[in-house]
Amino acid sequence: xxxxxxxxxxxxxxxxxxxxxxxxxxxxxxxxxxxxxxxxxxxxxxxxxxxxxxxxxxxxxxxxxxxxxxxxxxxxxxxxxxxxxxxxxxxxxxxxxxxxxxxxxxxxxxxxxxxxxxxxxxxxxxxxxxxxxxxx
Numbered sequence: 733x734x735x736x737x738x739x740x741x742x743x744x745x746x747x748x749x750x751x752x753x754x755x756x757x758x759x760x761x762x763x764x765x766x767x768x769x770x771x772x773x774x775x776x777x778x779x780x781x782x783x784x785x786x787x788x789x790x791x792x793x794x795x796x797x798x799x800x801x802x803x804x805x806x807x808x809x810x811x812x813x814x815x816x817x818x819x820x821x822x823x824x825x826x827x828x829x830x831x832x833x834x835x836x837x838x839x840x841x842x843x844x845x846x847x848x849x850x851x852x853x854x855x856x857x858x859x860x861x862x863x864x865x866x867x868x
Contacts, residue, residue: 744772744775744779744783745783745786745787747768747771747772747775748764748768748780748783748784748787749787749792749793751764751767751768751771752764752787752807753807753808754807755767755807756825757823758796758804758805758814759804759805760802760803760804760805761777761781761784761803761805762777762802764780764805765777765780768780784805788805792809793805793806793809794806794807794808794809796823796852798816798852804823806825808825811830811848812825812826812827812830813825813828813830813850813851813852813853814826814853815854815855815857816852816853816854816855817856817857818854818855818856818860819856819857819860819863819864820857820860822857822860826853830849830851834849835849
């Protein structure tokens with residue numbers, strides 16, 4: 733691979749990371765692709781997908797799974813929880829302190845060596861909870 737090709741891939745990854753870290757909306761790969769294209773008009777969707785996987789594997793970003801059909805991504809790598817709206821799919825940070833008690837309880841109930849956890853709360857966002865109650 734040429735230095736120019738390597739530099740382009742590194743630059744693309746840096747832009748993807750910068751864009752993701754600048755947003756708090758936990759975008760899907762498709763949503764992030766639309767944001768990145770504003771800065772890199774020639775970037776491909778495949779490049780965005782590949783780089784998101786690499787950034788997730790390296791721990792530079794978080795991949796949030798269990799969000800319906802599509803994975804979502806978070807540029808904030810500190811341990812924190814998320815809430816997902818069951819109606820519209822919106823994801824928000826839940827800024828409560830993660831607890832080791834949960835990990836200790838899990839370790840006591842399994843033969844796994846527990847090294848961490850991710851928690852996704854399910855419910856209805858402020859916009860959708862009114863629709864759900866009105867229809868329910």
